[in-house]
Every structure is written in structure tokens, then in C-alpha cells.
Amino acid sequence: MRKTMAATAAIAVSLTGASVAAHADERGPVRGPRPISVELSVLGTYHTDAFDESAAEIVAHDPDTQRLFVVNAAAATVEVLDVSDPEEPTKLFDLETAGVAAADGSTVAEGGVANSVAVHDGVIVVAVEAEDRTEPGWVVFFGADGVPLNALRVGALPDMATFTPHGRALLVANEGEPSDDYTADPEGSVSVVRMSGDPRGLTQDDVDTADFRAWDEGRELHSGVRVFGPDLSTEEPGTPGRVARNLEPEYISAGARGTAYVVLQEANAFAVLDVGAAEFTDIVPFGVKDHLESGNGLDASNRDGEARIENWPVYGMYQPDGFDTYRWRGRTLLVTANEGDSRDWDGYSEEERLGSLAADTPLCEDSPRLRDFLADNDQGIGTVDELLDDANLGRLHVSAEDGLREDGSCYEDVYAHGGRSFSIWTADGERLFDSGADFERITAEADPDHFNANNDESSFDARSDDKGPEPESAVVGRVSGRTYAFVGLERVGGVMVYDITDPRSAFFVRYLNNRDFSAEPGTREAGDLGPEGLTFIEADDSPIPGVPVLAVANEVSGSTSLFRVDRVVPGRR
Template sequence: MRKTTAVAAALAVALTGAAAHADERADGPALAPLGTYSTGAFDQAAAEIVAHDPRHQRLFVVNAQAAAVEVLDVSDPAAPAKLFDLVVPGTPAADGSVVEAGAVANSVAVHGDTVAVAVEAADRTDPGWVVFFDTRGNALNAVRVGSLPDMATFTPDGRLLLVANEGEPDDDHTVDPEGSVSVIKVNRRPAALTQRDVRTADFRAWDGDRELPGGVRVFGPDLSTGEPGTPGRVARNLEPEYIVADTAHSAHVVLQEANAFAVLDLRTAEVTDIVPFGVKDHLEPGNELDPSDRDGGIDLRNVPVYGMYQPDGFDTYRHRGRTLLVTANEGDVRDWDGYSEDARVKDLELCEDSPRLRPYLDTHGLTAADLQRDENLGRLTVSSATGLTGDGCHDELYSFGGRSFSIFTADGDLVFDSGSEFERVIAEENPEFFNSNHTENGFENRSDDKGPEPEGVTLGEVDGRVYAFIGLERVGGVMVYDVTDPEDAAFVDYVNHRDFSSEPGTPGALDLGPEGLTFIAAEDSPVPGTPVLVVANEVSGTTTLFRVDL
């Protein structure tokens, strides 16, 4: 661990010219922990996605380690108590299959008295299932969906369930299923569902006559068979990650690795468009980052790197007649035994005459070899698949994630990005553990790889204003922003329910690795008249409820 004086000195240099955020915070709600439920499992993905049942004041929390969904009673939010598990193996499905042993719950959604659980097959390249329960825990039915169902959500009216089938390859990259979205006609009668109620939206049109927009990443080995009627390269390459149903008729689907999102028509169960997110230029003022864990301290600077936004979780809201996407720009790398794009800058051959790199090198009096030193960009994780020229050298560098949250229009236009603010706030508030990992208390051990790593985001309205709550997977905590005016979104608060004085893996460390966030409006809250934020923490296996007080 660094000495406090050394960190403070480095911080003073890193933040020269930047006003302290303590003086810049906008008015807004404060988060105060109410109560925590702990599984006692460390680094086992024991608390991932969380959904709320307002009728019975229950939380449904995905525990991948137990291959189940834990049901918690939060009628007393200060003392969440486990009631029972939703166990998915052994459930008969409408297509005649049975959910197999080894199947894993990945996601959960609740609407009314219906609970839907997305279930990954024991071999993730095989088709998965959705298992339906009532909120009392009775299994009602199951239907078959695509490979690796990773996220499930109901439309606002509860008539449809949407499932993101990620379709990742196997570790050897010898089998690569197509990505798709299952559109399931629930109509509030899950027990009566048949396999005919499941429609599949795929991306095969972009292997045919439709032109894929520039900026949508399609890369890596092509395992297409070329046989008529089978998925081609694009259909196999695109991997739906997260869905938000904006209305009863439309939804947006993030394609994280492709750095894009899809538009889904729910009436026809068809993907109507694919839109690239674009990239973030870390040379632009306000987009600084700390790119090295070997630079001797906190050093936020502009560097010749493009950040691919690649959001994981996102949410949407309406502003002046427009649908806006609010994204947590985590970043994700394809890294399998049979194929990997994961690389460090020092391991790449750089094009020294690059129009992107050359001006930076000349301005700073550097050579390409200087740039590739550990204290500069050498340690930074980037894509070996993007920015590569036909000559075999990289003339541009692309890192994973934006280390930020953003607001986009439904056409993919950037309205707002928080820039370098996450790293600046962390540096100011907890400099000794700047860019710490979630499995150890460290200093800067994530600077070279996605920084604080924003994972999920949820929106909530408090006293007529809209706020974004963004979870930071690595260092931990939740960033709060007022996004009522999207073009002038403002930082409100940063709350980290993590105790760095305790070792990760011990109860005293509290919350580690925020994964899923759910906002409970005041009218649905277990605290009468007061909104509540729920955060499921993957590494600590804890689920914590926070009051949201003005």
C-alpha cells in the first residue's frame, strides 16, 4: 500500500487545474444503507441480478454459485431475511425437455405475480430455458430459448418477456452459436405457455442483403458453415447483452462486444436496426484517464487512445419526446482459449508514421518504444483486433470501456458523457485505494484495465427529477447523477459501502463488486414514502438496500 503522503502528492499533480468535486456537487438525494443480506460466499457470483416484488416486498436475487434464485423478505428493510430458493433444474419445459442438472440461473425478472428466470444450459452453447414461477415459489412452466440466455425483462405491460441470448462460443472457439432475442408472449398466463409462444429475433438479415453500419465490430474466427438457412458470420458474432423494453412495442438491445445496440420491433419480433455507439477520444480535454498501474501514482492524462464505450447495463427514459439511452460503459474483451483479442500496448507493433500516434509522439518528444514503456501506455489493455492495418501494425489504439456513463439518443448520437469524472471523484475521495480491484485492497491495480469499470445503471425519479445510479464493479460504490436535463447532467454523490480496513472475503469488508441495481419508487417501497435503491454485489455475495433521501 502507498503511503498517504505519497498518494496525496501524486493526487495534487494529477488534479492540477481541476476543481474539487466536493464543491461542485449538484443538489440531489443521499444514499444511506438500510440493511444487508449476505450469502457468506466470497467471489462466487452469489449475488448478481436483483428484481423486486412490491406486492409482497420480496427481492429475487440470482445466486449463480447455488444455481438458484434466492427470495428475500424485505418488509423490514433493515433486516432482509431469506425465505426460500427458486431451484430450476428438474423443471419440465413445454418443448418436452427438462431443465438439466448443471444449468445456471443468469437473470430474473418480476411482473405482477410472475417470476421469470433465465437459465443457461450446462453446456453454454446449447439452447437454454426460461423457467416461470409464481411469487410464492411454485414452478409454473418453462420454455426453450437461445444459447446462453443472459438477461430477461418484461415489457411495461407484462404481456411479453424478452430474453437476451448471448450465444458466446465455447472456450476452444470451435462452436459459436448465434446471438438472438427471444420474444415470449406471456399474457399473464405463464402456466399455459407452449413453445409456439416463443418467437426469435436474430441478425441473419445482416448476413444477407442488409449492410452492417460502420463501427459495428464483427471480428474473430468465422465458424459459419455456409449452408443455406444457417447463421452466418454476423449472426454468430453479435451477442445480445442487455435489453430495455421502452414501450409495449419496442426495445433496445446492447451488443456489448460489438460496441453497438439493436432496435427491436416487438410486434414482429424483428431487429429493425443496428446502431454503433462510436468511440471516446481520450486525447480530448475532459476525457483523461490513468492508463498505467506502474506510473508511480495517480496520473490522469490525455493519451492517443480511443475508448470503445461497450456498455453492459443501461436504462432508458423520455425527455422532450425523445427516448434516451443511459449506459454504464464497462467494456468487454473476447478472451477465450481458442481466440483472444486481449493485448497490452507494449506487445503490439505500432505504426510510427500513424496520423493518430505521430503528432502525439512528436509533441511529447517520444518514440514508439517510449510510449510502450510500462509507466506510459505499455500496460494498458487494448484490442489486438481493432486498429490493425494491412501492414500488420497498429495505427490506432482501442481500449475497452469508457470509464464513464453516457447518454445517447435512439439514433446513437452522444448527448452526454461523464468523461474522466469517475476517476477524479475516486481519486479525491479515497486516494489510497484509487482504482482498486474488488478481490483485494490495492492501489491502482485496475488503472491498466478499464479503471473503476462501471457495470450497471438504473434510473429513478425522486421529487420530480430523474437520477442515474451507476455501480462501479471494481473499486465499488454507486455514482449518483442528476440526468433530468440530459445535456447538463450533473454529479450528485458517490457512496461506497465498502470498508477498505477489512480484507475482502471477510464480513467486515461489506459490499464488493456491484453487479445488479434496482430502483424502488416511493409508492412501491418497503419504506413508506421513501425510494429505495437495491444493489446486488457479485464478489461479496451481499445484497444491500439504501434509503434514497432528499
């Protein structure tokens, strides 16, 4: 069904009536239907009118001033928006990072790129990468008036910054990606900045660095943690080794008990950080999703001409990007958006289409998993050649690094990037819930003509061979005593809402896509394209007293939209 909201034809699906069919998959139909728990409605949108230039990436909210801070990576600035009237968000000014003097004597470079923004108690922090991303970057501190207060040097490619709950520390994920030609590969790390009083008094001595060198020095690394690709480490004393260079912190969620969790996306793992000691205490693999299992189907081809969600002999590496944490029965749980990501640089790439990969190194025809699939499947596929047809698995992007038999003669298993889902995990890596094939099924029902569309064109089935709807970011929010996950879909667009009050029986509530496929991408009429960063504004902090608000920054359309989050009582409208 379609609703017109603001000037955009927004697509909405909820778990009532016909949409029960969208939630029914190989696991069987939903028993119910369940009542709608929350409703999303568009309040207002701020437009940069910069199409496909990363003009709205990460968004943070300050409840004291009712301002949003939105990273405009293309301009290397942060735009400050007044959302005291959320129906009419208005730009106030920019936070300019270039030229700010840092405590170590350096100056934030003109060519730096803003990657992240965080706010706590009137202090705004912007993470900025160096012009050469393999060099150390900065975090720049601003006051509420937009005047720069200080800057500190952090690791290479600071990609995400967040404060601990009480603001005692600032945590910065230094991704440490290699150069395009892979001749330089800095180590990944997390900078821990001890916040004490006025940020103008901070010095470089207030920055501690948590690194992964212990795992190069004999600490056992779990076999499920992916460490792969070129090894540029040296044997010189005091230099980082292969593991320290290979692991790339992507996103951080800080708990209230001195522990933070750090996603290592390409490694398909997360690290546990002792904030007080500025040390990693563990690295936990996420494992893989079996797309042969009931409920875990996927559409694997962009050349099959239909929304065809089937079970395939493929493992999906969860590889989340954005995630959040919440407490349940005294335990910390991780809520992950399982985007998937490969190492794909000019000097090295692990990514290849399965058909091309198998042309060079074949699939192992004696693999029990492959043999059983070819003997009994619903698609009528009986040979490897049929399996590798472009309409089946031939075009699926997979990893050349995983699944190879020990002697290198053939591929025993097939590994794709991402889970096309969101998951809930315990802090020791036990998966309590995964949304399975829900995202592809629900979006197929919402708009069959634009299933697995891309975010820069009104296409059909353009992303099935890659990562499907590509869940990018997940945030957790409380509404009237219940807990919800809000998950942004980077490609087709929109936000999925799940009730995760009991993580063992989480369920789909609503999908809203503030996008009009009939309008030309790049125009305001097309709506929001490429949701990248989500922020949930609690009812007590909201610009609408007592009503939560969801803020979504959209990378491709360069727009930032605010959504009202209302509790819906069954039988009452």
C-alpha cells in the same frame, strides 16, 4: 471524507466543498458548487457469506410482496428475500430451477446456471443457461409461493430477461457466446415470449426469435459495428452466417411503445427491436471515446505508482453492459454503463497488452495522431519506446483487432475496451453526455490509497491497465420530480449518482462506496464488493412509504444491500 454506516466504513463524496476539485478536470472547475440533490444511506444487508462465487448478481423487486429476488449463479438458484423491513432483509426460500419440466418436453438441467431474474404481476421468471452454454437454455416461471409453473426453451446462453412495461411480453437476451476452444459459436438472438394469462398455459409456440440473419443476407451493416474473430458459419442453406453468430445480445431495456433496445457489448453497438414483429429494425454503433480530448483522460498503467489521469493517444470503445432508458421531451434516451469487454477465449483472444502487441506489429510512427502526441504532450514523452514503457501505455490492455493499417504493417490507432464512464444517448446513437474522467477522479479523491482497486483485495492501482473502476450497471430513478442515474462500479466498488434531468447538462451528485478497505475481503466487515446488478425501487413501490430505495447485488462479496434515497433540500438538514 468517511462516514460509518451500519458496520462498514462507507466512503462518501458529494459535490460540495472539497469534492468540487474531484469533479474539476481538463474541462475546468464546476461553477457553483451545485447543491446535493439526493443522499444515499445504507439501510440493511443480506449476506450469503460466499466470497467471490457469484452468489449475488442480478436483483429484482416485487412491490406487492416486498420481496427481492437475487440470482445466486454459483448455486444455480434465485434467493427470495423479505425486505418489508429493509433494515433486516431476511431470506425466505430459494427458487430451484433444476428438474423443472419444460413445454417442449425437455427438463431444466442440473448443471444449468441462473443468469437473470425478472418479476411482473406476481410472476417470477429465471433465465437459465444449459450446462453446455452453446446449447439452448430456458426461462423458468414461478408463482409468488416459489412453486414452478412452467419452462420454455430459448436461445443459447440466456443472459438477461425483462418484461415489457405492461407485461405483455417477456424478452430474453440470448448471448450466444462461443465455446472456450471456439469450435462452436451459436448465434445471438432475443426470444420474445407472448404472455397471455396464466404462464402455465404457455407453449413453445408462444416463443418467437429475433435474429440477425438479415445482415448476412445482404442488409447493410454499419462499419462501426464490430464483427470480428473466427468465422464458424457454413454455407448450408438456412444456417446463420458470420454476423448472426458474431453479435451477442447482452442487456435489454424495453420501452412503452413496442420498441426495445438491446446492447451488443463486444460489437460496441445496440440493436433496435420491434417487439410486436419480433424483428430487429436497426443496429447502431456507439462509436469511440477519444482519450486525447480534454476531460477524457485516463490512468493507463498499474506500474506508475500514482493516480495519474492523463490524456493519451487511445480510443476507448464504450461497450456498455447494463443500461436503462428514460423519456425526455418525448424522446427515448439510453443511459449506459460503459464497462468494456473483449473476446478472450482459449481458442481465440483479441486482448493483448499494448507493449506486447507493438513488439510483434509496431505502431505506425507516421500516424498523424501519434506523431502529434509525441511532438506535444504534458508527460514529456518524445519517442514510441518511451510511450510503450510500462509506466505509460505499455501495460494497457487493448484490442489486436482494431486500428491495424490496411496492409497489416503497423497499428495506426490504439483501441482499449470500455469508456470508464457512463453516457446518455438518443435512440439513433447521438451522444448527449459522457461523464469523461469523472469516475477515476472522484474515486481517487474518495480514497487515494485504494485508487482503481480490485474487488477481491484491498489494492492500489490494480485496474488502471485494464478498465479502471469498470462501470457495470446503470439504472434510472425519479426522486421528487428530478431524474437520476445510479451507476455501479464493479471493481473499486460503490455507486455514482448523477442528476440527468437535463441530459445535455447532467452533473455529478454523490458517490457512496459501502466498502471498508481496512477489513479483510471475504469477511462481512469488508462490506460490499463487486456491485453487479442494481434495481431502483420507486417511492410508490418502496418498503418505506414515500421513500425510494436502491437495491444492489454484489457479485464478489455475495451480499445484497439496500440504500435509502433521500431528497436533500439546500440549506435544510
